[in-house]
Amino acid sequence: MVSEIAHILAASPGGARYDSSQSDVERADISNLIVLCDRHHKVVDTQRAKYTAEALRSMKVDHEATVSRGQLYAMNAVGFAELEAVCSSLRLAPRVVSTGIETLVLPPGITEKMVANDLGDASEALIKMGISKTTAVEAFISFSERGVPGFSARLQQWFKAKYAEGILASLSGDDLFSFVCSAALDNAGVNRNELLEAAAIAVVVHLFEICEIFEAARAAS
Structure with missing residues (x-):
């Protein structure tokens, strides 16, 4: 297993893209989570200027859309x-x-x-x-x-x-x-x-x- 659950906005202070205005419930919500391999989890958390919250959300939306299209074609x-x-x-x-x-x-x-x-x-x-x-x-x-x-x-x-x-x-x-x-x-x-x-x-x-x-x-x- 190489996948890890990453937070788009960090779960705790000091973490990548931490937002103090978020509640604990919002931090744990699936909308704030993205699945990454262990290598890229480290990359997105260290290259914070490149991998902003907006960039990660866009990646998440694009990937989910791709998966949904695949499921739709397969259902047929x-x-x-x-x-x-x-x-x-x-x-x-x-x-x-x-x-x-x-x-x-x-x-x-x-x-x-x-x-x-x-x-x-x-x-x-x-x-x-x-x-x-x-x-x-x-x-x-x-x-x-x-x-x-x-x-x-x-x-x-x-x-x-x-x-x-x-x-x-x-x-x-x-x-x-x-x-x-x-x-x-x-x-x-x-x-x-x-x-x-x-x-x-x-x-x-x-x-x-x-x-x-x-x-x-x-x-x-």
Whole structure:
């Protein structure tokens, strides 16, 4: 492991780009964190004139945009083979669907459930990508159930257990959603790629949509 969590604005006085006006909560927020290798962590903290807070934020935004584009393209190509790796069941040829993620309007039930679970922009982006594969995930689970009775229940139970694990670790909101997606990817084995990442997101979004994981939308008073 060579990655390190770096602070854009330092966590303590004397650190690189320290801002005394920041609160402790703001310093620990993901918006103030960036993942770097150990070598470049030292570089950005010693070359402070070059690597300003604005420069690091720009690097973070550009990289996250690149990753999001990769996830979007991969989501289009997710098929039964990738879903099998994530769900540990079956394989068939992949399917491709067209997308309109940028302009997609989520159904009211989904947006209400996002509010109930304090999900923000990061989770919304993943949900918008994953929602395009809901039919494929549902078909995969149905197909697997015919070959392995009880598969659907075991799959849901496993994800509920991972969701509970995140809750016990005091995770919430986007952090909890990301944790469940990561757990799904871990279940696919040691070989990781964009297709498997997209498949993991698709399965989590499907279970989120059918209310098997995360809190249901709060009833109107």
